Amino acid sequence: xxxxxxxxxxxxxxxxxxxxxxxxxxxxxxxxxxxxxxxxxxxxxxxxxxxxxxxxxxxxxxxxxxxxxxxxxxxxxxxxxxxxxxxxxxxxxxxxxxxxxxxxxxxxxxxx
Amino acid sequence: xxxxxxxxxxxxxxxxxxxxxxxxxxxxxxxxxxxxxxxxxxxxxxxxxxxxxxxxxxxxxxxxxxxxxxxxxxxxxxxxxxxxxxxxxxxxxxxxxxxxxxxxxxxxxxxxxxx
Numbered sequence: 001x002x003x004x005x006x007x008x009x010x011x012x013x014x015x016x017x018x019x020x021x022x023x024x025x026x027x028x029x030x031x032x033x034x035x036x037x038x039x040x041x042x043x044x045x046x047x048x049x050x051x052x053x054x055x056x057x058x059x060x061x062x063x064x065x066x067x068x069x070x071x072x073x074x075x076x077x078x079x080x081x082x083x084x085x086x087x088x089x090x091x092x093x094x095x096x097x098x099x100x101x102x103x104x105x106x107x108x109x110x111x112x
Numbered sequence: 113x114x115x116x117x118x119x120x121x122x123x124x125x126x127x128x129x130x131x132x133x134x135x136x137x138x139x140x141x142x143x144x145x146x147x148x149x150x151x152x153x154x155x156x157x158x159x160x161x162x163x164x165x166x167x168x169x170x171x172x173x174x175x176x177x178x179x180x181x182x183x184x185x186x187x188x189x190x191x192x193x194x195x196x197x198x199x200x201x202x203x204x205x206x207x208x209x210x211x212x213x214x215x216x217x218x219x220x221x222x223x224x225x226x227x
Binding site: 004031032034036041042043044045046049051089091093096098099100101102103104105 | 116118143145147152153154155156157160167168171203205207213214215216217218219220221223
């Protein structure tokens, strides 16, 4: 059974810092990996999707990398802002390509 | 364009009652998913539809849970004889299908509280 772990569980940084969120998964036979953002009491917003054949994806200040063989992904956030405060969730789909397996998330607080 | 919508946003019910939760996917998306999220946890997969059929319902916790998608668009998650342990946020997602990256887009969720 695929298990997804996110470290750290919580993180507090001052505004302007660059930061890295980590995600690991136990079964490397994945179809894709998605990073999501969740604000309190809200649904999930898709940030980046990396297909299994890709190594990284970038969107604005966000960069996600994937090392499938070692079962790891990182989400890099550059020049963090208070508006980045949210929970960040990592999820993978198996080779079947549909059901997402989620980690528990990293709760990020960016202080002014 | 319009995203995934879910109704109601909140539902409070009493133990033993029946509830229905509705999901309207993004237009043209053939795949639809239901997940359940408990406090402090990541979402857990419940069921996946490809078109009108439930392609995988292995995540449904027991036979009190049932979902339909009769016309391949809107889906309803039905819970019979609700229990306090059913309290959670129920999330719906849709995706274009398995021909490409199959990025999933989520709705805002329905917060179910069983008293």
